[in-house]
Amino acid sequence: NAGVTQTPKFRVLKTGQSMTLLCAQDMNHEYMYWYRQDPGMGLRLIHYSVGEGTTAKGEVPDGYNVSRLKKQNFLLGLESAAPSQTSVYFCASSTPQGENSYNEQFFGPGTRLTVL
Amino acid sequence: GQSLEQPSEVTAVEGAIVQINCTYQTSGFYGLSWYQQHDGGAPTFLSYNALDGLEETGRFSSFLSRSDSYGYLLLQELQMKDSASYFCAVNSGNTPLVFGKGTRLSVIA
Numbered sequence: 001n002a003g004v005t006q007t008p009k010f011r012v013l014k015t016g017q018s019m020t021l022l023c024a025q026d027m028n029h030e031y032m033y034w035y036r037q038d039p040g041m042g043l044r045l046i047h048y049s050v051g052e053g054t055t056a057k058g059e060v061p062d063g064y065n066v067s068r069l070k071k072q073n074f075l076l077g078l079e080s081a082a083p084s085q086t087s088v089y090f091c092a093s094s095t096p097q098g099e100n101s102y103n104e105q106f107f108g109p110g111t112r113l114t115v116l
Numbered sequence: 117g118q119s120l121e122q123p124s125e126v127t128a129v130e131g132a133i134v135q136i137n138c139t140y141q142t143s144g145f146y147g148l149s150w151y152q153q154h155d156g157g158a159p160t161f162l163s164y165n166a167l168d169g170l171e172e173t174g175r176f177s178s179f180l181s182r183s184d185s186y187g188y189l190l191l192q193e194l195q196m197k198d199s200a201s202y203f204c205a206v207n208s209g210n211t212p213l214v215f216g217k218g219t220r221l222s223v224i225a
Contacts, residue, residue, distance in 0.1 A: 033212060040124070042203060042217035043159065058212065090158060103149060103207045107158035 001026050004108035006091050012114045013081045021076040021111050023091030031094045032074040033058075033105065034066060036087040043090065049074055050096070081115045088112050118142040120216035122204055127222045128194055136189045136219045138204035148180050148187045149205040149213065159203060162189070191221075199223045 007022040023032065033048040045058030049068040063085060065077045074093075078085060092105040120140045128134040138148065147166035151159040165171055165180035165187060177190040191198055201220045205213040 031212075040217065043215040045212055048212050092159075097207065097209070097212070098146075102161075102164045103147070103205075103213055104161040104164070105151075105159075105213065107160070109158050 003027065004091055004093055004106050006089075006108035006111050008111060009109065010112045012116065013078075014116050015082060017081050018077070018079050019081065019113075020078075021089055021091075021113075023074045023076070023093075023108055024072055025074075025091075025093040025106070026072065027093060027106065028071070029093035029106070030071075030096050032068065033092045033094075034064070034074065034076045035090045035092065036060065036085075037090060037110075038087050046076065046089075081113075083115045086113060086115045118206060118208065118214045120204055120206060120214060122202075122216045122219045124217070125220045125222070127224060128191075130194055130196060130223055130225050132194050133190065133192050134194060134221065136191075136202050136204075136221065138187045138189075138216055140185050140187075140204070140206050140216075142185075142206050142208045142214070144208040145182065145185075146207045146209055148178075149207065150178055150189045151203045151205060151215075152200050153203065153218070154200045162202075164207075194223050196223050196225070 004025045034046040035043040047066040052071040089111045091108040094105045122138045150162040153159040163178040175192045180187045201218040203218045205215045
């Protein structure tokens with residue numbers, strides 16, 4: 001099993017360009033997440049999905065859009081990139097959250113994005 | 117709202133014991149998780165506490181006190197490879213995990 005994979009691993013964009021980050025998981029997880037990680041800021045949730053065809057906003061959703069057309073894939077889009085979006089982006093997946101759940105999230109290797 | 121507090125940096129000597137604390141304020145609470153992240157790597161799950169008390173997994177232990185809204189991660193017999201960032205995260209039910217900002221542990225010889 002590959003677990004959670006992310007494409008691409010690195011990317012450099014110019015301000016105003018658009019791009020899509022792809023996340024794929026082969027663990028049949030219902031929940032998927034997109035985080036950004038900046039120095040000293042920990043992991044901040046951008047958007048998440050609790051199932052195919054559903055998405056919800058996280059802590060820092062502005063400037064990003066997502067889609068979950070297939071259960072195993074979760075796409076993160078930047079329509080018009082800004083330097084403030086320079087960050088490391090992590091995708092994660094998990095079984096459904098709940099009171100009796102470990103909530104273990106499985107993370108992908110990350111995408112390092114630089115916006116000039 | 118929800119907030120978690122943990123020290124930003126901790127330094128400890130190889131072979132020693134170190135404790136990383138986490139205090140939280142949440143509107144709902146089911147449990148506290150810990151994740152480890154090495155530089156350049158992805159976070160990986162370490163432990164989860166839903167009930168008060170100490171959970172031990174090898175050299176790592178995690179403690180929770182629900183009444184004090186407090187938990188800690190205890191690392192024993194520190195090794196150089198334990199140098200990493202450690203995040204606590206709260207499970208508050210229907211909303212996704214909320215992560216702390218992380219504690220950077222440096223193990224020195």
